[in-house]
Amino acid sequence: MRAWIVVPYDGSPAAQSALRRSAAVVARAAPRYCGLLVATVGLDPSALDGPVAEATEIVGPGLPVRVHWLTPADPIDALRRLFADAADAILAVPLGERGRAPWYARACRPGQVDAAMMLFFLTPRDLKEAAARRPPASGLLDALRRALGRLLPRGAPRSARDGL
Secondary structure (H helix, E strand, C coil): CCEEEEEECCCCHHHHHHHHHHHHHHHHCHHHEEEEEEEEECCCHHHCHHHHHHHHHHHCCCCCEEEEEECCCCHHHHHHHHHHHCCCCEEEEECCCCCCCHHHHHHHCCCCCCCEEEEECCCHHHHHHHHHCCCCCCCHHHHHHHHHHHHCCCCCCHHHHHCC
């Protein structure tokens, strides 16, 4: 059975390194895995091109990459639902890294999501290289999405955030 490798992604050097390392695993064991599923907090599902282009730039053009939007109100619960629907998927995370967003730190903690895990030990060199190779923001909408993802209250009901 072929499985997707799910990589939480917040754009941080830790997330970029985990994505790159996950891509190397998929490339080495291609018949075993379908590809990479990048799980990120999203505000506008019509803006899929930005995260897909960023992920493709990091992993290279030869691997299948899909993006799964996690709801900003509760991204961890959305990640749990993703694994409930795709029981054969594997969660790939860097061990001990926090990233930029609080949801990312929670997603990377063992036990937060009931899933098989692939853990990566990242060296300071991995993080430094990822920070140096950081792809430029792919436009104003992508930069705004990242900023809002970091600024929105965590765990607030959608109606409270939106003023509804």
